[in-house]
Amino acid sequence: MRFRGKLIDIACIQHFTRVVTTVSKIIKGCVLRITPSAMYFILSEKVINGGIQIWCELPQGHFFDEYAMEGVSPEANEIYLELAPENLVKALKTAQIAKWVKIKLTKKHTPCITVEVDLPTLGSHSRVVVHDIPVSVVPRRLWEEYQEPVMPHYDVSIMMPQIKVLRSVVDKMKNLSNVLSLSANQQGELRVSVENDMVSVSTHFEDLLNPASSRDDMGQNSNQCEPDEYFEVKIDIRKFAQFLAGQQVSPSRVICNIVDNRIVHFYLVNDDVSLQYFMPVMVS
Amino acid sequence: MPMALSTQTATDDDQNILLARIDNARSVSNILKAIHFKETATVFASPMGLKVTVEDAKCIQANAFIQEGIFQEYVIKEEQITFKINLTILLECLTIFGTGAVGGSCTSLKMCYAGYGRPLVLMLEEEGVLTDCSIKTLEPDEVLDFNFSSTNVINKIIMKSECLKEAFNELDMTSDVLEFLMSPDAPYLRLSTFGNAGSTHSDFPKDSDMMESFQCAQTQTNRYKVSLLKPSVKALALSSRVSIRTDNRGFLSLQYMIKNEDGQICFVEYYCAPDEDVDDPEH
Numbered sequence: 001m002r003f004r005g006k007l008i009d010i011a012c013i014q015h016f017t018r019v020v021t022t023v024s025k026i027i028k029g030c031v032l033r034i035t036p037s038a039m040y041f042i043l044s045e046k047v048i049n050g051g052i053q054i055w056c057e058l059p060q061g062h063f064f065d066e067y068a069m070e071g072v073s074p075e076a077n078e079i080y081l082e083l084a085p086e087n088l089v090k091a092l093k094t095a096q097i098a099k100w101v102k103i104k105l106t107k108k109h110t111p112c113i114t115v116e117v118d119l120p121t122l123g124s125h126s127r128v129v130v131h132d133i134p135v136s137v138v139p140r141r142l143w144e145e146y147q148e149p150v151m152p153h154y155d156v157s158i159m160m161p162q163i164k165v166l167r168s169v170v171d172k173m174k175n176l177s178n179v180l181s182l183s184a185n186q187q188g189e190l191r192v193s194v195e196n197d198m199v200s201v202s203t204h205f206e207d208l209l210n211p212a213s214s215r216d217d218m219g220q221n222s223n224q225c226e227p228d229e230y231f232e233v234k235i236d237i238r239k240f241a242q243f244l245a246g247q248q249v250s251p252s253r254v255i256c257n258i259v260d261n262r263i264v265h266f267y268l269v270n271d272d273v274s275l276q277y278f279m280p281v282m283v284s
Numbered sequence: 285m286p287m288a289l290s291t292q293t294a295t296d297d298d299q300n301i302l303l304a305r306i307d308n309a310r311s312v313s314n315i316l317k318a319i320h321f322k323e324t325a326t327v328f329a330s331p332m333g334l335k336v337t338v339e340d341a342k343c344i345q346a347n348a349f350i351q352e353g354i355f356q357e358y359v360i361k362e363e364q365i366t367f368k369i370n371l372t373i374l375l376e377c378l379t380i381f382g383t384g385a386v387g388g389s390c391t392s393l394k395m396c397y398a399g400y401g402r403p404l405v406l407m408l409e410e411e412g413v414l415t416d417c418s419i420k421t422l423e424p425d426e427v428l429d430f431n432f433s434s435t436n437v438i439n440k441i442i443m444k445s446e447c448l449k450e451a452f453n454e455l456d457m458t459s460d461v462l463e464f465l466m467s468p469d470a471p472y473l474r475l476s477t478f479g480n481a482g483s484t485h486s487d488f489p490k491d492s493d494m495m496e497s498f499q500c501a502q503t504q505t506n507r508y509k510v511s512l513l514k515p516s517v518k519a520l521a522l523s524s525r526v527s528i529r530t531d532n533r534g535f536l537s538l539q540y541m542i543k544n545e546d547g548q549i550c551f552v553e554y555y556c557a558p559d560e561d562v563d564d565p566e567h
Contacts (some may be wrong), residue, residue, distance in 0.1 A: 165413060168382035175376055199373045203380065203415040 003105040012199035017092040020169040025123040025246030026087035034079040042146045053278035080138035083223045089130035091115040154257035155231040160186040161205040183232035229262040233281045301381040305357035309393035311544040313378040318552045319346035322513030325371040343557045344512040367423040372440040379419040381410040436531040439466035442497035445523045451486045467503035506534040507559040519552040534558035
């Protein structure tokens with residue numbers, strides 16, 4: 001197993017940092033999957049722990065100037081590592097003005113992701129900061145737990161409203177209940193609501209787009225419903241608020257897909273990064 | 285269900301015995317924050333406007349007045365409507381779109397009440413996003429009558445709030461009491477605390493620019509629990525002028541004049557009973 005990558009462009013370094021920061025705000029620990037074409041940050045929670053799944057894909061060519069890897073074996077040319085994304089964020093903190101950043105898989109006392117940051121100096125000598133982030137290698141027999149989640153046949157698909165507005169609303173709602181009802185229909189309407197024994201609050205967003213995708217055409221059943229019919233999920237409001245608070249990437253689009261009463265799937269698309277966030281309904 | 289709720293309120297406007305609409309919900313929420321030191325508040329609605337009352341320990345009462353003219357529309361079908369409501373929840377709802385004054389975006393509010401046992405319904409809108417809230421109303425409690433009448437007022441001072449703000453923000457919270465001395469003679473107005481680290485006195489000269497009116501008939505020294513007066517800092521912070529009055533029993537009235545973002549003026553008042561234990565040996 002070998003891996004080394006080098007980021008040179010400052011915009012790439014900063015963008016990479018933003019992506020990792022976003023991931024670190026949502027989760028404490030995740031799996032970093034390295035393949036010849038891309039890097040992935042993956043979370044796959046057991047249902048009993050909430051069942052949240054995250055799938056964040058960074059095509060390496062968009063970020064790395066040099067990228068070389070060698071997987072476990074030629075036929076399984078991949079690497080799976082467990083790490084705390086927060087540590088990677090800390091390591092990248094010094095990199096915001098760097099000349100270059102190298103990210104390598106190294107063997108110190110334990111396997112480590114080593115981040116080398118070359119900082120600019122006035123003199124001729126170089127100034128390199130090295131961070132070693134301990135990781136644990138995920139054995140091959142466990143890889144299947146970290147496969148790309150299957151996109152469910154959702155009942156409704158809708159573009160999310162401005163994250164800033166939604167975040168402020170959900171932050172307030174968080175003080176009123178632990179459970180948030182999120183619902184949407186095919187007429188561009190999205191609704192978030194909470195209820196407790198004293199109050200019910202419901203916020204409506206209108207004039208949102210319903211992206212028509214090929215998946216939609218395949219899932220024939222979605223065409224049979226009335227366009228104004230709402231599909232709903234009840235989710236953990238704290239986790240949802242955390243997800244909204246973590247958005248650093250300012251994605252060009254965030255799509256919300258709802259499978260009635262089962263799962264909600266958020267799909268954040270930037271030109272070069274995509275993040276998928278699956279949140280099952282709360283089991284009460 | 286919230287859905288059912290919103291359709292109900294949209295069509296049944298004539299069922300409401302109270303309907304108030306305002307273009308800037310912050311005018312309401314800011315005033316209510318100034319009296320938010322307890323979970324629940326009693327709302328009195330009359331053709332004059334809304335009075336919202338919060339009390340604690342049977343010793344302090346805060347009233348916020350939002351007169352009818354503050355609202356763009358104010359319709360009331362009864363002489364007096366009274367209900368109790370969870371103020372914390374009401375404030376969460378009023379500020380659902382955030383409290384930041386930046387960007388110039390403004391939350392409009394429509395508030396409806398259909399009568400005893402019915403919820404208070406709020407409809408908030410900001411930049412095309414709508415929020416419906418339905419807050420349960422509760423059986424109103426009797427509120428305290430401090431019987432504070434202007435004929436019994438001994439001393440009265442009106443001053444700009446600025447100089448009091450400093451004194452109140454630095455109140456020594458290790459002191460149990462805050463002593464008000466008001467007198468026709470020096471030191472005129474003195475606030476004192478007696479804490480672990482010693483006593484502090486703040487004097488306010490009678491002829492300073494900050495003093496707008498000074499009508500003190502006799503020297504009065506009264507003590508009030510710091511813990512009870514501390515919440516009034518919120519009102520003080522928002523206010524531009526404050527009137528300090530004491531009556532013959534030593535009761536304190538603090539009236540705050542608060543200008544909202546549209547330049548309209550609202551009032552918040554605090555009544556506080558004197559601290560008995562300390563008064564006893566003196567009188």
